[in-house]
Amino acid sequence: MNEPTRENPPEEKSGFFQSLKQGLSKTRNSLTGGIDNLIHGKAQLGPELVDEVEEALLLADVGVPTTQRIIDELNRQIEEARIRDREGMLDHLRQMMIRLLETHQKEWDDSAHSPFVVLVVGVNGSGKTTTIGKLAQRWHNEGKKVMLTAGDTFRAAAVEQLQMWADRIGIACVRHNSGADPSAVAFDGVQAAVARKMDIVIVDTAGRLQTNLNLMEELKKVKRVIGKVLPDAPHETLLVLDATIGQNSISQARQFHEALKIDGLVMTKLDGTSRGGVLINISQELNLPVRFIGIGEKAEDLQEFKAELFVRALFED
Ligand SMILES: Nc1nc2c(ncn2[C@@H]2O[C@H](COP(=O)(O)OP(=O)(O)OP(=O)(O)O)[C@@H](O)[C@H]2O)c(=O)[nH]1
Ligand SMILES: [Mg+2]
Numbered sequence: 001m002n003e004p005t006r007e008n009p010p011e012e013k014s015g016f017f018q019s020l021k022q023g024l025s026k027t028r029n030s031l032t033g034g035i036d037n038l039i040h041g042k043a044q045l046g047p048e049l050v051d052e053v054e055e056a057l058l059l060a061d062v063g064v065p066t067t068q069r070i071i072d073e074l075n076r077q078i079e080e081a082r083i084r085d086r087e088g089m090l091d092h093l094r095q096m097m098i099r100l101l102e103t104h105q106k107e108w109d110d111s112a113h114s115p116f117v118v119l120v121v122g123v124n125g126s127g128k129t130t131t132i133g134k135l136a137q138r139w140h141n142e143g144k145k146v147m148l149t150a151g152d153t154f155r156a157a158a159v160e161q162l163q164m165w166a167d168r169i170g171i172a173c174v175r176h177n178s179g180a181d182p183s184a185v186a187f188d189g190v191q192a193a194v195a196r197k198m199d200i201v202i203v204d205t206a207g208r209l210q211t212n213l214n215l216m217e218e219l220k221k222v223k224r225v226i227g228k229v230l231p232d233a234p235h236e237t238l239l240v241l242d243a244t245i246g247q248n249s250i251s252q253a254r255q256f257h258e259a260l261k262i263d264g265l266v267m268t269k270l271d272g273t274s275r276g277g278v279l280i281n282i283s284q285e286l287n288l289p290v291r292f293i294g295i296g297e298k299a300e301d302l303q304e305f306k307a308e309l310f311v312r313a314l315f316e317d
Contacts, residue, residue, distance in 0.1 A: 020303060020313045023295025027276030028314050031060040038093075039315075041086055049086070050074055053093060060277030061246045066284050070096055094311055100280050101307035106264075106289045108304065110139075110235075115147075115193040116200045117226060117233035119186075121219055121260060122240035123252060124207030127268030127294055129158065131240050132202050133165030134302035135292070140169050144199040149189025150175040151182045151222060154206035162204050172196075182206065182218060183225040190229040203234070210255035219260060238291060240266045241282070246275040250285050257286060268294030271301070279310070 021028070034056025037043040043052075050071060057067040073096060077083040083092055110116040118135070120128045132148065139146045148166050152158035156178040166173035174189035186203050193201035205222060208215035226233050239262045241249040249267075256262055265288050270276045283290055290305040 016303065017309060017313065019295060019301065020309060021316060023271040023293075023301065024276055024310070024313050026272070026274040027060055027270065030274035031056050031277065031314055032317075034059055038086060038090055043086070045078065045083070045086055045089060049089065050078070053089075057277060059274070061275035061281075062277035063247055063250070063281030063285075066100065066281040069100075090315075094315060097280060097311045097314075098307050100284060101290070101310065104283050104287050104289050105305075105307060108264075108291060110144075110200055113230075113232070113235050115190070115198040115230075116235050117190055117193070117230060118200065118202045119205070119223060119226065119234035119237045120202060120240060121205050121237065121256060121262075122207060123209055123242075126207065126240045126242045127266075128152075128207065128240045129161050129165070129204055130297065131238075131266050131268060131292070131294060131302060132162065132204050133169075134294070134299050136165060136171060136202060137169050137299040138302065139200055140171060145197070146171050147189070147193045147196065147198045147201045148173040149186060149193075149201060149203040151186050151189070151203045152206040153178050153180045153182050153185060158204070158206065183222045186222045187225050187229060190226050190233060194229065210252050210259070216255075216259045223260060236263045236291075237261065238264050238266055239288075240268060243267045243270045243276055243278060243294075244273040246273070246278050247281070249278060250282055253282060253286050253288075257288070262286075262288060264289050264291035266290075266292045266294065266302075267305075271295045276314070279305075 032039055035053055037052055038049055043049050054071050077092055083089045120132055122128050136146045148162055150159040150162045150173055159175050163173050174192050176185045189203055190201055237260055239253055239256050267279055270293055279290055292302050293305050295301050
């Protein structure tokens, strides 16, 4: 890793980390507010302190099974005298959260295929199109040749919304008329990306409920058709989840995963909720990496997910 310099400040001092802290402030307040005694040393190590941690984790929506795992582990460490004081307990708690979040993480590598095809799915309003715009901006800034495909043909406004992002960035967007077959648009989009030697093509899709079998079949077809243009594509099927719905996102994700075999998760709107702890549970329950997190509406408010920074941002004042 590079040594921090004035031009290249350490991660915790950078704007990136400050925005992350700002974006996670509601979750941080519910978590650290609940364990004030642990953080500020107002109590001795003991069962009350463990109870306090349990309650705070549940309030931050870490979920029952994962909270139980953390609490069992803390109790065991206390019993075996590996945790001897308050600081030790806080440290263990942080380390455990990082470990749980890192278990299923994988390095994002879009250089393995050209074009690298990203298919974006999720329920209505979860933040798919916005996430696509932000990702396109990020990759364009990195010097990659990015193209968009307007696979949400359900509403005319959806095509316009994606086109606006493409225009703003100055990249191409493949589109058909609204009402067109989404798999035909996806086919054209990926084919155009191959012909124009793009590095990345991102395919938008209409929001749908995981319980609507017809619409899930439609999505399976989009995925199959993309595979007809490029045999191993899509290379990443991203499921976009709205953090404000908390634990409900787990059953949603499970059904999308069963139907489509999801490769990675994006959790949006973390800035609008105190339930950001859901990330810890969802990666455990689904065995899937969290790729990106949304912490606001601006293009720069989409960050690559890094477990250690996430946990540090949750605990730092
Ligand atoms: N605060 C905040 N708002 C977000 C974030 N991501 C998306 N949004 C907002 O959420 C709303 C819905 O976003 P869209 O990107 O249109 O969602 P979608 O999944 O494409 O919606 P459909 O196409 O209708 O299914 C918009 O107002 C976005 O600005 C985020 O990380 N934070
Ligand atoms: Mg959309």
